[in-house]
Amino acid sequence: MSGTYVGMPAFPRAAAAATRDDRLRANLTHATRTIRDKRARAVAELDDWAQLRAAGAAVKDRTLRRLDHYLEQLEAAVIAAGGQVHWAADAEEANRIVTALVAETGEREVVKVKSMATQETGLNEALARAGIRAYETDLAELIVQLGGDLPSHILVPAIHRNRSEIRDIFRREMGRWGRPAPEGLSDSPAELAEAARLHLREKFLSAKVGISGANFMVAETGTLVVVESEGNGRMCLTLPETLISVVGIEKVVPTWQDLEIFLQLLPRSSTAERMNPYTSTWTGTVDGDGPRTFHLVLLDNGRTDTLADSVGRQALRCIRCSACLNVCPVYERAGGHAYGSPYPGPIGAILTPQLRGVQGALEASLPYASSLCGACYEVCPVAIDIPEVLVHLRERVVEGGPVTVRGTRTVLRPARGHAAERAAMRAAAWAFDHPGGLRRGMHLAARTRRLHPRRLPGPGRAWSRTRDLPAVPAESFRDWWQRTRGTSSEGSGRRDRAGGEGT
Numbered sequence: 001m002s003g004t005y006v007g008m009p010a011f012p013r014a015a016a017a018a019t020r021d022d023r024l025r026a027n028l029t030h031a032t033r034t035i036r037d038k039r040a041r042a043v044a045e046l047d048d049w050a051q052l053r054a055a056g057a058a059v060k061d062r063t064l065r066r067l068d069h070y071l072e073q074l075e076a077a078v079i080a081a082g083g084q085v086h087w088a089a090d091a092e093e094a095n096r097i098v099t100a101l102v103a104e105t106g107e108r109e110v111v112k113v114k115s116m117a118t119q120e121t122g123l124n125e126a127l128a129r130a131g132i133r134a135y136e137t138d139l140a141e142l143i144v145q146l147g148g149d150l151p152s153h154i155l156v157p158a159i160h161r162n163r164s165e166i167r168d169i170f171r172r173e174m175g176r177w178g179r180p181a182p183e184g185l186s187d188s189p190a191e192l193a194e195a196a197r198l199h200l201r202e203k204f205l206s207a208k209v210g211i212s213g214a215n216f217m218v219a220e221t222g223t224l225v226v227v228e229s230e231g232n233g234r235m236c237l238t239l240p241e242t243l244i245s246v247v248g249i250e251k252v253v254p255t256w257q258d259l260e261i262f263l264q265l266l267p268r269s270s271t272a273e274r275m276n277p278y279t280s281t282w283t284g285t286v287d288g289d290g291p292r293t294f295h296l297v298l299l300d301n302g303r304t305d306t307l308a309d310s311v312g313r314q315a316l317r318c319i320r321c322s323a324c325l326n327v328c329p330v331y332e333r334a335g336g337h338a339y340g341s342p343y344p345g346p347i348g349a350i351l352t353p354q355l356r357g358v359q360g361a362l363e364a365s366l367p368y369a370s371s372l373c374g375a376c377y378e379v380c381p382v383a384i385d386i387p388e389v390l391v392h393l394r395e396r397v398v399e400g401g402p403v404t405v406r407g408t409r410t411v412l413r414p415a416r417g418h419a420a421e422r423a424a425m426r427a428a429a430w431a432f433d434h435p436g437g438l439r440r441g442m443h444l445a446a447r448t449r450r451l452h453p454r455r456l457p458g459p460g461r462a463w464s465r466t467r468d469l470p471a472v473p474a475e476s477f478r479d480w481w482q483r484t485r486g487t488s489s490e491g492s493g494r495r496d497r498a499g500g501e502g503t
């Protein structure tokens with residue numbers, strides 16, 4: 001694994017390779033089943049979960065409708081509290097701003113709180129190009145970084161690794177990044193956690209610059225919120241002299257009262273806890289307490305384009321709980337790397353093509369990385385109708401219609417399989433429009449049923465390799481109707497329609 005998502009193959013190819021990896025599948029099955037069972041129990045404790053969910057969705061929709069207003073309110077509040085606000089139109093600009101801010105401090109090392117936004121922008125690689133080393137401090141992110149790997153889950157980025165793999169990574173890599181792993185390190189969770197704690201403590205105590213994301217931003221006071229389980233975030237947010245937070249613009253909520261809803265929805269949906277062990281909030285800077293300088297980098301990077309799509313915009317409600325990943329049968333088999341972005345699973349399938357635009361085969365394949373079973377929608381704490389957005393995005397891919405790529409309009413050519421699907425749909429439309437032709441076709445299909453292949457030829461071969469083609473019955477419904485009722489089903493249908501129109 002390369003440490004970058006750039007140039008990754010389309011989903012079907014990556015997923016085919018992943019499904020052949022028995023160890024990966026075993027790790028994923030065990031982890032996702034454990035988390036989803038715990039989540040179900042935590043959610044069942046609340047009688048008003050449905051109302052909370054509806055309230056969360058409503059607050060997000062209301063905020064997105066007036067996003068410009070709340071962002072300006074947030075900006076004013078952050079500045080009034082002593083912080084500085086920067087606007088980044090895309091990943092490149094965000095990375096440029098952060099790199100310049102770190103360079104200004106003269107530091108060559110930074111500590112990081114787990115952040116999806118900075119994974120999205122590829123900040124660590126950008127900092128490395130400028131000679132600045134970023135240390136991940138979340139335990140799972142540390143495992144991923146030391147292993148030269150990529151995150152494969154929103155909440156548990158190293159979900160694809162088991163304990164013995166983690167022990168081997170610690171033994172092999174920790175010494176190259178700082179304090180080495182203790183002699184004779186075993187794969188017991190307590191020993192692994194202690195090794196990480198000792199290794200990271202050195203970083204916390206020496207770092208002068210911290211970089212974070214945020215789970216929420218409260219517009220009315222300019223407050224940022226990070227929730228976490230390990231306490232590493234609290235260290236990064238309080239010990240360094242300079243704090244830089246890179247946050248997607250959709251993370252704003254108007255008031256503290258709105259925040260209250262999400263602080264109930266998020267922990268039960270993500271870690272199956274009643275509340276997060278650490279909830280850190282900060283507002284600008286305070287003399288003698290915490291970082292002396294605070295920068296907020298507000299990241300667009302395709303979010304405004306997503307907002308312009310009346311169906312797709314609901315993806316911006318996402319609070320990154322990862323519940324949809326843990327119930328997804330496709331994710332459980334394919335794993336997170338197959339999605340080719342920091343956002344795997346069902347949310348990645350709808351978010352990545354919208355944030356990046358449909359630039360190529362990977363983005364065009366993601367809306368198809370789903371069985372449309374709807375389990376993701378059922379568990380989503382902000383009621384994002386992921387299947388609806390998937391179908392909407394498939395429509396755009398098949399139609400080859402205009403697709404927005406960062407403000408420019410481009411035309412996506414449908415892939416070969418999609419062209420075949422479109423031709424099949426046209427043929428079906430013609431048949432249903434010509435009852436005589438449909439009847440003759442059904443008779444012919446019934447008479448030749450023994451000759452029908454069990455597998456499709458050409459581009460349909462791969463599709464039918466894992467599916468049973470439906471057997472054609474010896475007698476069609478129309479013939480059965482005529483034989484048993486003595487009248488044509490076609491004729492009676494026509495009479496019914498004619499009667500309806502007359503009333």
Ligand code: SF4
Nearest residue numbers: 318319321322324380
């Ligand atoms: S789409 Fe819903 S379930 Fe999935 S990560 Fe986002 S908020 Fe959680």
